[in-house]
Amino acid sequence: MSTPSAPPPCPHLAAHRLSSRPLRFLRRCLRVRPLGRPEIRRDPRELPRCSPCAAASPSQSPRLYACLSCAAVFCPSHAASHASASAGPGHQIAVDVDRAELFCAACGDQVYDPDFDHAVFLAQSSSLLPSTSSTSPSPAPRKRRRVDYRAWAPDPAEFALMSSADPTTSASAAAPAGLRGLNNLGNTCFMNSVLQALLHAPPLRNYFLGDRHNRFLCPRRTPVRHRATEADAAKVACLACDLDEIYSAAFSGERMPYSPAKFLYSWWQHASNLASYEQQDAHEFFISILDHIHENIKDDQHKSHAQGHGDCCIAHRVFSGILRSDVTCTSCGFTSTTFEPCMDISLDLDIGDNTPFGVANTKPHVRNGERGLAGMNSKVSTLMRCLERFTRAERLDAEQKFFCERCDERQESLKQMSIRRLPLVSCFHIKRFEHSAVKKVSRKVDHCLQFPFSLDMAPYLSSSILRSRYGNRIFPAEASDADAVSELSSEFEIFAVITHSGKLEAGHYVTYLRLNNHWYKCDDAWVTRVEEHTVRTSQAYMLFYVQKTLYYKACERAAAV
Amino acid sequence: MSSSNDAPLSPRSQLALCCFEELLDCAVADVASECHRIARLGLDRSVDAEEEELRVWAARAAAGAEHHHPGGGGAAEEAGAGAGSKGGVDVFGQTHPAIAADVIKCMNCGRPVVAGRFAPHLEKCMGKGRKARAKITRSSTAGRTRSSNGITASSYSPYSNAANTNRVNVPNGVTDGGCGTGGDHSSHVP
Numbered sequence: 001m002s003t004p005s006a007p008p009p010c011p012h013l014a015a016h017r018l019s020s021r022p023l024r025f026l027r028r029c030l031r032v033r034p035l036g037r038p039e040i041r042r043d044p045r046e047l048p049r050c051s052p053c054a055a056a057s058p059s060q061s062p063r064l065y066a067c068l069s070c071a072a073v074f075c076p077s078h079a080a081s082h083a084s085a086s087a088g089p090g091h092q093i094a095v096d097v098d099r100a101e102l103f104c105a106a107c108g109d110q111v112y113d114p115d116f117d118h119a120v121f122l123a124q125s126s127s128l129l130p131s132t133s134s135t136s137p138s139p140a141p142r143k144r145r146r147v148d149y150r151a152w153a154p155d156p157a158e159f160a161l162m163s164s165a166d167p168t169t170s171a172s173a174a175a176p177a178g179l180r181g182l183n184n185l186g187n188t189c190f191m192n193s194v195l196q197a198l199l200h201a202p203p204l205r206n207y208f209l210g211d212r213h214n215r216f217l218c219p220r221r222t223p224v225r226h227r228a229t230e231a232d233a234a235k236v237a238c239l240a241c242d243l244d245e246i247y248s249a250a251f252s253g254e255r256m257p258y259s260p261a262k263f264l265y266s267w268w269q270h271a272s273n274l275a276s277y278e279q280q281d282a283h284e285f286f287i288s289i290l291d292h293i294h295e296n297i298k299d300d301q302h303k304s305h306a307q308g309h310g311d312c313c314i315a316h317r318v319f320s321g322i323l324r325s326d327v328t329c330t331s332c333g334f335t336s337t338t339f340e341p342c343m344d345i346s347l348d349l350d351i352g353d354n355t356p357f358g359v360a361n362t363k364p365h366v367r368n369g370e371r372g373l374a375g376m377n378s379k380v381s382t383l384m385r386c387l388e389r390f391t392r393a394e395r396l397d398a399e400q401k402f403f404c405e406r407c408d409e410r411q412e413s414l415k416q417m418s419i420r421r422l423p424l425v426s427c428f429h430i431k432r433f434e435h436s437a438v439k440k441v442s443r444k445v446d447h448c449l450q451f452p453f454s455l456d457m458a459p460y461l462s463s464s465i466l467r468s469r470y471g472n473r474i475f476p477a478e479a480s481d482a483d484a485v486s487e488l489s490s491e492f493e494i495f496a497v498i499t500h501s502g503k504l505e506a507g508h509y510v511t512y513l514r515l516n517n518h519w520y521k522c523d524d525a526w527v528t529r530v531e532e533h534t535v536r537t538s539q540a541y542m543l544f545y546v547q548k549t550l551y552y553k554a555c556e557r558a559a560a561v
Numbered sequence: 562m563s564s565s566n567d568a569p570l571s572p573r574s575q576l577a578l579c580c581f582e583e584l585l586d587c588a589v590a591d592v593a594s595e596c597h598r599i600a601r602l603g604l605d606r607s608v609d610a611e612e613e614e615l616r617v618w619a620a621r622a623a624a625g626a627e628h629h630h631p632g633g634g635g636a637a638e639e640a641g642a643g644a645g646s647k648g649g650v651d652v653f654g655q656t657h658p659a660i661a662a663d664v665i666k667c668m669n670c671g672r673p674v675v676a677g678r679f680a681p682h683l684e685k686c687m688g689k690g691r692k693a694r695a696k697i698t699r700s701s702t703a704g705r706t707r708s709s710n711g712i713t714a715s716s717y718s719p720y721s722n723a724a725n726t727n728r729v730n731v732p733n734g735v736t737d738g739g740c741g742t743g744g745d746h747s748s749h750v751p
Binding site: 004005006007063096098099101110112175179181183184185186187188255256257259261262264265268269272275276277380382384450452468471472474520525526527528529532533536 | 586587590591594595597598599601602603604611614615618619621624649651652653655657661663665668669676677678679680681683684687689
C-alpha cells in the first residue's frame with residue numbers, strides 16, 4: 001500500500017483552490033536543479049530574501065516561503081503575521097521556495113495538493129527528458145492484459161467432493177501431500193535442501209503435477225539403443241524429466257525416504273565442473289539446475305528470456321524477474337537505466353551498521369531511531385532492511401566514474417537498484433559466505449536474520465523507488481499498465497527456508513517447509529514437525545516467497561481451452 | 562560544533578559558523594519536510610509493520626530459547642552428513658539410520674550401491690573428482706578391439722621360447738641327439 005494518497009485539505013487550502021487563480025503560474029516558476037530537486041524562482045538567478053527580516057539581522061533563515069497570492073517572501077517566523085495582517089483572504093497559502101512544498105501559514109503546517117504535485121512532477125520529468133523517466137514507455141513493450149482476480153472458496157458440497165476424491169488432502173491424512181524425506185547420498189544435503197524447496201514451490205509443483213513435462217514423452221530423451229557414443233549421453237539426460245520423476249516420487253503417497261540418485265547422476269553429466277563428492281553450496285546448485293533446465297527445455301523460438309518474460313521455460317517463468325539499475329550523474333542529474341533479468345536476489349547481511357541516511361536520502365522511509373529495540377540492533381538484521389539496503393542509492397567509487405552523456409566526461413555517480421518486475425517465486429539468497437580476496441580467507445557470517453512470513457515488496461519496486469526519488473509526489477495513475485498491476489500483486493508469502501548450520505567447510509543444510517500453515521523440518525531423510533519459533537531463530541540462507549495472488553494472462557484467442 | 566563562549570570569534574570564523582549552521586538547518590528542514598510528506602501521505606505503514614514484526618520476533622525468540630535450552634536436542638543441528646533428530650521418530654513415525662541403507666543400482670556401471678555411499682561411488686565411477694579413473698564399463702568398451710584379451714592369444718612373448726630352449730639343453734651329456742631347436746652349440750664333456 002505505497003501509493004501516496006492526498007490527505008483532505010485544510011480549510012484554507014480548500015478555499016484557496018476554489019477562489020484563487022490556478023497554480024498554472026507556478027509551473028513557470030518551477031525550476032529543477034540537478035538530481036531532481038525542484039525550487040520556485042521567478043527568475044533563474046533570483047535570490048529570495050525575507051523582507052521583514054532583511055531590515056533586522058543579516059542572518060537568513062533556511063526556510064523561505066512565497067505567498068501564492070502576492071508573491072511576498074517571508075521566513076517562518078513572519079509567516080503568521082503575513083497571513084493575518086494582509087487584507088483580504090487567500091494569503092494563507094504559501095510555497096516553500098527551496099523545496100516546492102505548500103505551506104499553510106494559518107495552520108502553520110505543510111499541506112499537500114495533487115495538482116500542485118502533478119505540476120512539480122511534470123517539471124521534473126521534462127527536465128530529465130533525454131533519459132528514461134517513469135512516464136516513458138517501458139522497454140518491455142508488450143502489454144499484458146490480465147484477468148481480474150475473483151476470490152473463490154468451495155461450498156460444502158464441493159469441499160466434500162474434494163476430500164473424498166483425494167485421500168491425501170482429507171483430514172485423516174497424517175501429513176500433507178508431497179512430504180517425503182530425501183536420502184543423503186554422501187554430502188548431498190545441499191541438493192536435498194534445494195529439491196525440497198522446489199518440490200513445494202506452488203507454480204513449479206503445479207507445472208509438474210499437471211503433467212506439463214511428461215518424462216515418458218519428452219522428445220529430448222532418446223531410447224538407449226539409439227545412443228551412439230558416450231558423448232551423446234549429456235544431451236540425452238533431461239534434468240526436467242528427472243525432476244518430474246522426483247515430483248512423482250514425492251507425491252506418490254510413499255513415505256519411506258526417496259533417493260534422488262538419478263537426479264544426481266544427470267546433474268553431474270550436465271555440470272561436470274561441479275561434479276565431485278564434496279560439500280557444495282546450495283545456492284550455486286540452485287542456479288545451476290535452473291540454468292540446465294532452461295537449456296534442456298527452452299523453446300528456441302522464444303528468445304525473450306533476456307527480457308525476463310519467462311516464456312522460454314518453466315524455470316524462468318517461475319523464478320525470473322527483472323531488475324532495474326539506474327546510474328545517475330551527480331553533477332547534471334542525467335540517469336542511465338538498464339534492465340537485467342534475475343533468477344534470485346543476493347543480499348548482503350548488514351551487520352548492525354545502521355546508517356539510515358543514504359547519500360541522496362532517497363529512501364522511502366527514514367528511521368528515527370529504534371525506540372525500545374536499541375539492544376537488538378547490533379546483532380539482528382532483518383530481511384526488509386537488507387532489501388532497503390539493496391535498493392538504496394549508493395555512491396560509486398571514484399575509480400568507477402561513469403561516463404555521463406550530457407556532461408560528456410566521467411563523473412562521480414550514484415547507483416540505485418530496484419525491481420521492475422517481480423517473479424512468481426522470489427528467492428532471496430543471504431550472502432553468509434564471505435570470501436576475502438585480500439586475506440585469502442573465507443568465513444561464514446553467523447548473524448541472525450529476522451524475516452517476515454508475509455512480505456510486501458511494494459517499497460522495493462521501481463515505481464516506488466522512482467517516486468521517492470522525485471520527492472514522493474502525488475501524481476495520477478502510472479503510465480504503463482505493467483507497473484500498475486505489479487503494485488496489486490506485490491504481496492508474498494513464505495513457503496520454504498533453507499538454513500545452513502556449522503562452518504564454511506563442514507556444514508549442514510536443512511529446509512523448513514510451510515504446508516497447510518504448519519512448519520516441517522526436512523533434514524535429509526528426517527521430516528519432523530516444528531514450531532514457528534524454530535524457523536524464526538534458524539540461520540536463514542535462502543528464503544523462498546511465492547506471490548499471494550496469481551494473475552492469469554488474458555487469452556487473445558476468442559475460443560480458448 | 563561549539564557554541565563556546567570563550568573568546569570572541571573572528572569575523573571569518575563567524576561567517577564560517579553561520580554558513581555551517583545554515584547548511585545544517587537546511588539539511589534538517591529537508592529531512593523534516595520529507596518525513597512529514599511520507600507520514601501524511603501514508604507511505605510509512607510498512608515501517609510500523611516491520612517494527613511490530615521485529616518486536617514479535619524478539620519476544621518469540623526469547624520464549625523459544627527458554628523452552629529449548631533444557632531440552633537441547635530438538636533444534637540442534639549436526640555438521641556433516643546429517644543425522645537428523647536424535648532418537649524419536651519422524652512425522653510418519655519412522656526412524657532412519659545415519660547412512661541410508663537403500664540399495665541403488667548405479668546408472669553408470671550397473672552395480673548395486675548403498676544409497677548413503679552413492680555419491681563417492683558415482684564420482685569414481687564417472688571419472689570425476691581428483692583420484693578417480695573412469696571405470697571401464699560394458700558400454701564404454703563396446704565396439705572397440707579388446708586389447709586386454711589380446712595378450713594371451715598373440716605369440717608375442719619372449720619368455721615361453723626361452724623356457725623351451727633351456728629345457729632342451731638341461732640334460733647333461735645329451736647333445737645333438739633329438740634336439741630340434743637350433744642346436745648350434747653342443748657341450749662336450751671331456
